[in-house]
Amino acid sequence: MKKLRIAVIPGDGIGKEVIPEGIQALEVAGRKHSVEFEWTYFDWSCETYHQTGRMMPEDGIEQLRQFDAIYLGAVGFPGVPDHISLWGLLLPIRRAFDQYVNLRPVRLFDGVPCPLAGKQPGDIDFYVVRENVEGEYSSIGGIQYEGTEHEVVCQQSLFTRRGTDRILKYAFDLAQSREAKHLSSATKSNGIYHSMPYWDNRVLEMAKHYPEVKVDHFHIDILTANFVRMPEHFDVVVGSNLFGDILSDLGPACTGTIAIAPSANINPEKTYPSMFEPVHGSAPDIAGQNIANPLGTIWAGAMMMQHLGFPAVHDALMQAMETVLKEKQHLTRDMGGVASTQELGAALIRHI
Amino acid sequence: MKKLRIAVIPGDGIGKEVIPEGIQALEVAGRKHSVEFEWTYFDWSCETYHQTGRMMPEDGIEQLRQFDAIYLGAVGFPGVPDHISLWGLLLPIRRAFDQYVNLRPVRLFDGVPCPLAGKQPGDIDFYVVRENVEGEYSSIGGIQYEGTEHEVVCQQSLFTRRGTDRILKYAFDLAQSREAKHLSSATKSNGIYHSMPYWDNRVLEMAKHYPEVKVDHFHIDILTANFVRMPEHFDVVVGSNLFGDILSDLGPACTGTIAIAPSANINPEKTYPSMFEPVHGSAPDIAGQNIANPLGTIWAGAMMMQHLGFPAVHDALMQAMETVLKEKQHLTRDMGGVASTQELGAALIRHI
Ligand SMILES: CC(C)[C@H](C(=O)O)[C@@H](O)C(=O)O
Ligand SMILES: CC(C)[C@H](C(=O)O)[C@@H](O)C(=O)O
Numbered sequence: 225m226k227k228l229r230i231a232v233i234p235g236d237g238i239g240k241e242v243i244p245e246g247i248q249a250l251e252v253a254g255r256k257h258s259v260e261f262e263w264t265y266f267d268w269s270c271e272t273y274h275q276t277g278r279m280m281p282e283d284g285i286e287q288l289r290q291f292d293a294i295y296l297g298a299v300g301f302p303g304v305p306d307h308i309s310l311w312g313l314l315l316p317i318r319r320a321f322d323q324y325v326n327l328r329p330v331r332l333f334d335g336v337p338c339p340l341a342g343k344q345p346g347d348i349d350f351y352v353v354r355e356n357v358e359g360e361y362s363s364i365g366g367i368q369y370e371g372t373e374h375e376v377v378c379q380q381s382l383f384t385r386r387g388t389d390r391i392l393k394y395a396f397d398l399a400q401s402r403e404a405k406h407l408s409s410a411t412k413s414n415g416i417y418h419s420m421p422y423w424d425n426r427v428l429e430m431a432k433h434y435p436e437v438k439v440d441h442f443h444i445d446i447l448t449a450n451f452v453r454m455p456e457h458f459d460v461v462v463g464s465n466l467f468g469d470i471l472s473d474l475g476p477a478c479t480g481t482i483a484i485a486p487s488a489n490i491n492p493e494k495t496y497p498s499m500f501e502p503v504h505g506s507a508p509d510i511a512g513q514n515i516a517n518p519l520g521t522i523w524a525g526a527m528m529m530q531h532l533g534f535p536a537v538h539d540a541l542m543q544a545m546e547t548v549l550k551e552k553q554h555l556t557r558d559m560g561g562v563a564s565t566q567e568l569g570a571a572l573i574r575h576i
Numbered sequence: 577m578k579k580l581r582i583a584v585i586p587g588d589g590i591g592k593e594v595i596p597e598g599i600q601a602l603e604v605a606g607r608k609h610s611v612e613f614e615w616t617y618f619d620w621s622c623e624t625y626h627q628t629g630r631m632m633p634e635d636g637i638e639q640l641r642q643f644d645a646i647y648l649g650a651v652g653f654p655g656v657p658d659h660i661s662l663w664g665l666l667l668p669i670r671r672a673f674d675q676y677v678n679l680r681p682v683r684l685f686d687g688v689p690c691p692l693a694g695k696q697p698g699d700i701d702f703y704v705v706r707e708n709v710e711g712e713y714s715s716i717g718g719i720q721y722e723g724t725e726h727e728v729v730c731q732q733s734l735f736t737r738r739g740t741d742r743i744l745k746y747a748f749d750l751a752q753s754r755e756a757k758h759l760s761s762a763t764k765s766n767g768i769y770h771s772m773p774y775w776d777n778r779v780l781e782m783a784k785h786y787p788e789v790k791v792d793h794f795h796i797d798i799l800t801a802n803f804v805r806m807p808e809h810f811d812v813v814v815g816s817n818l819f820g821d822i823l824s825d826l827g828p829a830c831t832g833t834i835a836i837a838p839s840a841n842i843n844p845e846k847t848y849p850s851m852f853e854p855v856h857g858s859a860p861d862i863a864g865q866n867i868a869n870p871l872g873t874i875w876a877g878a879m880m881m882q883h884l885g886f887p888a889v890h891d892a893l894m895q896a897m898e899t900v901l902k903e904k905q906h907l908t909r910d911m912g913g914v915a916s917t918q919e920l921g922a923a924l925i926r927h928i
Contacts, residue, residue, distance in 0.1 A: 306766035306795075307773050315767070339804050341693040365732075365770040375737035379771035381717075385727035414658035415667070415821065418717040419731035421659050443658075445821045446857070448800055449829030452691050469767065469797045470822065477801030505798070 227260045228532060231291040231497070235313075236269045237506030238516035239297020245518035245569030246295065246525045252576050253540045259529075264291070270301035270309050279312030285320040293528050294499040297521065298506035311363060319357050321496035323489035324387065325394050326354035326468060327527070328503060330455075330475035330485070335549035337560050338480050340452065348479050350458040353395040354468020356489055358387040359419075361465045383419045383464070385426070392430040394492060395462035399437045402459055406438045407431075410447050410463035410471060423464065447471070451478055472503060481558045483517035484545075486524035490531060500528040514564045517556040519545060522572060544575035579612045580884060583643040583849070588621045588661075589858030590868035590917075591649020597870035597921030598647065598877045604928050605892045611881075616643070622653035622661050631664030637672040645880050646851040649873065650858035663715060671709050673848035675841035676739065677746050678706035678820060679879070680855060682807075682827035682837070687901035689912050690832050692804065700831050702810040705747040706820020708841055710739040711771075713817045735771045735816070737778070744782040746844060747814035751789045754811055758790045759783075762799050762815035762823060775816065799823070803830055824855060833910045835869035836897075838876035842883060852880040866916045869908040871897060874924060896927035 234243040247263060254261055266287070268280040279299070281287070288294055294317065300309045317323070332338055332348035364380035399407040409427045413420035424441060431439045442450060444467050450457060451474050463471055476485035485503035502520030510516060526541035548554060554571035555561025563571070586595040599615060606613060618639070620632040631651070633639070640646055646669065652661045669675070684690055684700035716732035751759040761779045765772035776793060783791045794802060796819050802809060803826050815823055828837035837855035854872030862868060878893035900906060906923035907913025915923070 300766060305773065307769050310766045311769060337693075339692055341689075341691055361767045361769075363769040367770065367774065369737075373737050375774075377735040377771050377774045379733040379735070379768060381731040381733070383729040383731070385721075385725050412818070412821075414652060414662045415713045415818070416731060417659050417663060417713075417715040418719065419729050421657065422719065422727075422729045444818075445825035446834070448822055448826040449834050452804060452826065452829045466764065466767065466796075469764075470800055473797035474800040474804065474826075477804045482798075482801050 225258050225260050227262060228292045229262045229264065229290070231266060231288050231294045232263050233266045233268055233294065234297040235299040235506060236271070236301040237298055237508050237511035238504075239299065239506050241511070241514065241516045241565050242502065242518040242521040243295065243297040245565060246521035248569060249522045249541060249544070249573055249576065250525045250529070250537070252573050253537045253544070256540060256576065257534060257536045259534055259537055268313055269299065270304040273304050273309065273312065279309055285316065288317065288321075288497060291497050292532060293497050295525065295528065296499055296501040298502065298504065300506045302508050315361065317499055318489050321491055321499070322357065323491045323496070323498055324355065324357045324390060325488075325490040325492055326356035326472075327488040327490055328352040328354060328468075328472035328475070328485060330472070330479060332479040333484070333546060333549045335552045335555070336480035336484070340455065340478055343455070348455045350475070351398060351460050352468055352472040352475055353391065353398060353460060353462045354472060355387065355391040355463070355465050357465070358382050358384060359465035381419055383422055388423060388426045389430065392426055392462060395460055396430055396434045396437055399460040400434055404459040405436050406459035408447070408458055408461045409439065409441045410444050410461060410467040411441055412444045412467075414443060444470070448474055451475055476503060481517065482520075483556070483558045484519040484523060486520055486527050488524065488527040488531065498528075498531055500524040514566065515557050516565050517558050518565050518569045519572075522569070540576055544572045547575040548572045577610050577612050579614055580644045581614045581616065581642070583618060583640050583646045584615050585618045585620055585646065586649040587651040587858060588623070588653040589650055589860050589863035590856075591651065591858050593863070593866065593868045593917050594854060594870040594873040595647065595649040597917060598873035600921060601874045601893060601896070601925055601928065602877045602881070602889070604925050605889045605896070608892060608928065609886060609888045611886055611889055620665055621651065622656040625656050625661065625664065631661055637668065640669065640673075640849060643849050644884060645849050647877065647880065648851055648853040650854065650856065652858045654860050667713065669851055670841050673843055673851070674709065675843045675848070675850055676707065676709045676742060677840075677842040677844055678708035678824075679840040679842055680704040680706060680820075680824035680827070680837060682824070682831060684831040685836070685898060685901045687904045687907070688832035688836070692807065692830055695807070700807040702807075702827070703750060703812050704820055704824040704827055705743065705750060705812060705814045706824060707739065707743040707815070707817050709817070710734050710736060711817035733771055735774055740775060740778045741782065744778055744814060747812055748782055748786045748789055751812040752786055756811040757788050758811035760799070760810055760813045761791065761793045762796050762813060762819040763793055764796045764819075766795060796822070800826055803827055828855060833869065834872075835908070835910045836871040836875060838872055838879050840876065840879040840883065850880070850883055852876040866918065867909050868917050869910050870917050870921045871924075874921070892928055896924050899927040900924045
C-alpha cells in the first residue's frame with residue numbers, strides 16, 4: 225500500500241463544495257489500486273484574509289513543501305480584490321514550486337451538450353499547454369502621478385529564454401508523443417512588439433529539434449475565432465501565461481462547460497510538489513447552492529494521480545467520468561441536468 | 577453634391593481584392609444620396625517595403641492628414657515580419673490621428689450559418705469598444721543578454737488616466753444610447769497586477785456618471801467563454817487594446833464569419849481623419865483566388881459614412897447587405913456559398 229500525502233486547499237466559494245467530491249472519488253479509486261491518501265487541510269482563503277490580513281501564513285510555502293502534491297479548489301471572493309487574493313495564494317504557489325507547466329486538456333464528451341453546431345464527441349480533443357510562472361502575469365510596474373488626471377500605469381511583462389524554452393520543450397514533447405504530432409503556437413507578434421516576436425523565434429528554434437512535429441502559428445485574436453470555427457484542427461496549443469489562460473477557458477466552453485476542465489500546475493522535474501485544481505473559479509454567484517459541477521475537480525484529481533505515477537487510478541477515474549456523462553442521469557445544471565454536486569459525485573463513484 | 581476626399585490604402589493580400597468592392601458599393605449608394613467621392617490611392621504595403629525598406633514614406637502621415645477619412649484593406653504578408661509591417665503602417669496611423677476608439681459591431685445576420693447551436697438572427701447584436709492607441713500594444717521594452725541563454729525580454733504595457741477614461745466614456749455613452757443600457761468590462765485584474773485593477777477602478781469611477789447603465793465585469797478568460805455560452809448577454813463590451821482585439825475576432829466568429837466584421841478606428845473629436853477597415857487580415861492563404869468576402873470592407877464603408885455624417889448612405893448599404901445575406905444566393909465560401917468576391921459585391925449593389 226503506497227501512501228500519498230496531499231495538501232488540500234478548498235479555498236473559497238464552490239471550491240469548498242467540489243473538493244470533498246474529488247477526495248471521495250480519489251479515495252474510492254485509490255483503494256482499488258492500493259493507493260492510500262493522507263489529506264492535510266489548509267483553510268487558506270479570503271475568509272482567512274479577513275481574519276488575519278493574509279491569504280496564507282508567512283511560512284505557507286514552507287508548510288506545503290513537504291507534500292506529494294497540492295489539491296486546490298478555487299480562490300477569490302467578493303470583498304477581497306482579486307489581485308490581492310490571487311497574488312496572496314495561487315500565484316505565489318505556482319512560482320515558489322516552479323510549476324511552470326499548466327496543462328489543460330480540452331475534450332468533448334459524449335453526454336455533454338455542445339454549444340457548437342454539429343460537433344461530435346471525439347471531434348474536440350486537444351491540450352492547452354500554458355506557461356505558468358512568467359509572461360504577462362507580473363507584479364512589476366506601478367503608477368505615477370497617482371490620483372491626478374495625469375496618472376500613468378506601467379505594467380511589465382517578462383519573458384526569459386529559460387522560461388520560454390522550457391514550456392515550448394514540454395509542448396513539443398507532448399505533441400511528439402501524440403498521433404497527430406501537431407503544435408499550434410499562440411502569438412500576437414503583429415501588435416506586441418518585443419515579447420511576441422521573441423516567442424515566435426523561440427518556437428522556430430525549438431521546432432528544429434522536432435522535425436516530425438507540424439507547427440503552425442496563430443495570432444491570439446484569430447486563434448480564439450478558430451477555436452469556435454474549427455476546434456478539430458487543434459492537437460497541442462502552446463501559449464504564454466495570459467494567452468494560455470484565455471484559451472483554456474474558451475476551449476472548454478466550446479465543449480459545453482468549463483466546469484469539467486482540469487488544470488495541472490506541474491513542476492515536471494518533481495523537485496517541488498505540483499498543484500491540481502479545476503479551471504473554474506470560486507463562482508460566488510452559485511456558491512452555497514450545492515449545484516457546482518465537481519467533475520473539473522475530479523478530473524484534476526485524476527491528473528494528479530497520473531503525475532504521481534498511478535496511471536491506473538487516473539484511468540479508473542476517467543472511465544467513471546465518461547460513463548456518468550454518457551448516462552446523462554446525474555448531470556449538474558451547467559450541463560443541462562438537475563443533479564446536485566453530491567449526486568453527481570456519488571453517481572460517478574458508483575462507476576469506479 | 578457633397579464631395580468626400582478619401583485616402584485608399586488597399587494594402588496586402590485580399591486587401592487589394594475587397595477594397596474595389598467597397599468602393600463600388602460606396603459609389604452607388606453615395607450617388608443615391610448626393611454624395612460624391614474622390615479616391616486617392618496609396619500603394620503602401622509589404623511590396624513597398626521590399627522595394628523601399630519602408631511600409632510608407634517618411635511623410636506618410638502628413639500625406640494622409642488632409643483627407644476626410646482613410647479606407648484600408650489589410651496589411652501584412654509573409655516575407656515581412658508582422659511587427660515590422662504593422663508598426664510601419666496601421667499602428668502609427670491609429671496613433672498619429674488619435675483614433676483612440678476602435679468600434680466593432682458583432683451581429684448575427686439572417687442567412688449566415690451560425691456555428692453556435694440554436695442561435696437565431698437578432699440573438700447576437702452587440703458592440704466591442706476597443707481602446708486603440710495604448711495598453712498592451714507597446715513598443716516600449718527590449719531584450720537583455722541577447723543571444724545567450726540568459727535572455728530576458730521586457731515588454732511594457734502603458735495605461736494612462738486620459739487614455740482609459742476617454743475610451744470608457746465613449747463606451748458608456750454608447751451603452752446609454754442603447755435600449756439595453758448594458759456595459760460589460762473586460763479585465764484580468766486577478767492576474768495582471770497593476771494595469772487591470774487600475775482599469776477596474778476607472779470603470780467604477782466612470783459608472784458613477786451613468787446611473788442608468790448596468791455594468792458588469794468579466795475576466796477575459798471567462799469572457800471569451802461567455803461569448804460562446806451566452807452571446808445574447810452582451811450589449812456593449814469595452815476592453816483594452818489587446819482584449820478588444822481578441823473579443824472582436826471571437827465575437828464575429830460566433831456569428832458565422834469574421835469576414836463580414838468591420839473595424840472603425842475613430843477620432844471622435846474629428847480633429848484628424850478616422851480610418852475604416854475590415855477586421856480580417858490580408859489572409860495570404862486565400863489571396864489571389866477571388867474568394868475573399870467583401871462584406872467586412874463594405875460594412876466598414878457604411879460605418880465611414882455614418883461617421884462622416886451621412887447616415888442615409890450607411891443605412892442603404894446595411895439594408896443591401898442584409899438583403900443579399902438573407903437571399904443566400906451569392907455567398908462566398910466562408911459563409912458556405914460558392915460566389916466570388918465580385919459576384920457577392922455585384923449582388924449587393926443590385927440591392928442598393
Ligand atoms: C494586424 C493587427 C496589428 C491588428 C490589431 O491587432 O490591432 C488587427 O488584428 C486588428 O484587429 O485590427
Ligand atoms: C484566478 C486566476 C489568477 C487564474 C489565472 O488566471 O491563472 C485562473 O483564471 C486560472 O486560469 O487558473
